[in-house]
Amino acid sequence: MELDNIRNKWKNSDFNKKVSVDLWDSMAESFNKFTVPTVEDSQFLKLVSENDMINSNSQVLDVGCGSGKYSIALSNLCENIIGIDLSPKMIENANNNKEIYKASNVEFYCEDWSSFDLSKHEFNNKFDLVFAHMTPAINSAETFEKLSKASKKYCVLCKSTRRNDPVSDKVKELVGISKNKESYDMDVAYAFEMLWLEGYEPKVEYEKQVWHMEKTLEEAFGLYINRVKSYKEITLEEEKIIKKYLESICKDGIVGEKVNTTIATIYWQV
Numbered sequence: 001m002e003l004d005n006i007r008n009k010w011k012n013s014d015f016n017k018k019v020s021v022d023l024w025d026s027m028a029e030s031f032n033k034f035t036v037p038t039v040e041d042s043q044f045l046k047l048v049s050e051n052d053m054i055n056s057n058s059q060v061l062d063v064g065c066g067s068g069k070y071s072i073a074l075s076n077l078c079e080n081i082i083g084i085d086l087s088p089k090m091i092e093n094a095n096n097n098k099e100i101y102k103a104s105n106v107e108f109y110c111e112d113w114s115s116f117d118l119s120k121h122e123f124n125n126k127f128d129l130v131f132a133h134m135t136p137a138i139n140s141a142e143t144f145e146k147l148s149k150a151s152k153k154y155c156v157l158c159k160s161t162r163r164n165d166p167v168s169d170k171v172k173e174l175v176g177i178s179k180n181k182e183s184y185d186m187d188v189a190y191a192f193e194m195l196w197l198e199g200y201e202p203k204v205e206y207e208k209q210v211w212h213m214e215k216t217l218e219e220a221f222g223l224y225i226n227r228v229k230s231y232k233e234i235t236l237e238e239e240k241i242i243k244k245y246l247e248s249i250c251k252d253g254i255v256g257e258k259v260n261t262t263i264a265t266i267y268w269q270v
Contacts, residue, residue, distance in 0.1 A: 003197050003198070006141055006193060010190040015139070017112060017114075019230050021088070022229075023227060023230060024066075024089070025088065028067065028089035028092075031093075032067045032097070036073050037073050043207050044133055045073060047205065051154070051267070053129045053154040054078045054154075055078070056077070057078075057079050058077075058078040059080050059126060059127045060074060060078050060082070060128065060131070061123070061126075061131070062074075062083040062084070062132075063131065063132040063135060063138070064133070064134075064137035065085045065090070065091075068095075068097045068098060071103070072103045075105055075106050078129075080107075081105065081107070082109065083106065084116070094108040124149055125151070125152040129151070130155050131155065131156040132158070133156070134158050134159070138187065144194065148200075153270060154267065155268055156265065156267045157267070158263055159264050160261045161187075161188050161261065161263070161264045162262045164259065166257060166259075171224045171228060171242055172228060174242060175238045175242070177228065177232065192266060195266070200270075201269075203268070205264075206263065207265070208262050208263075209261055210258065210261075211261070214254050216254065217250050219255075220250070224246065
């Protein structure tokens with residue numbers, strides 16, 4: 001009954017696929033500017049390595065893979081990786097990066113995890129490691145429980161929590177959206193509680209980070225307007241208000257935002 005209570009509370013009834021695709025498509029180019037992370041500079045990769053989660057025979061699933069950053073980072077350590085993301089532009093970039101980095105054992109597919117049928121794709125209990133790194137693809141009990149269902153060994157969920165996004169908060173305030181609308185913190189709480197009640201022994205690690213975000217004015221329009229649209233429909237007048245605000249803080253063609261956050265990494269063995 002307690003699990004059912006969490007499932008009833010942890011839902012994403014406001015999910016709008018078109019808005020989400022538009023949002024992440026608009027951010028695809030900025031997410032494509034990356035250096036492949038290593039065990040030395042990534043807490044996530046260090047955790048995977050120290051806990052021997054994969055080896056040269058392992059099958060890995062990257063949920064919400066974006067431009068393929070972590071799939072490519074892990075490609076030399078396992079047999080095969082599948083990455084999925086709902087943004088066509090992210091997947092296009094991921095496939096280009098696969099060629100650039102010669103990661104021939106990685107496959108990328110444009111799929112929506114919220115409606116992805118594990119049985120149809122024969123993904124049930126298939127992967128040695130299933131991970132979702134900093135992705136909104138895990139936004140409900142249903143999308144979270146799929147991680148364990150697809151795994152036969154390890155799962156990792158990395159989420160940004162206790163975030164302070166000053167520009168984003170101001171934009172939402174301008175169109176009447178409460179700052180408390182974010183669900184990041186509750187996602188982590190629900191995830192841990194569900195695992196505990198299901199008999200797992202999840203572990204959690206925390207890492208404080210500061211992100212210095214820089215977007216061109218056009219990129220900022222795409223990011224902040226589509227982010228707002230993921231909460232509610234807005235009018236053309238409200239779009240103009242957002243654009244005027246972003247223009248007012250734009251310096252030398254760039255909109256900057258300093259984001260303070262804590263990354264919560266939950267990992268468990270199925």
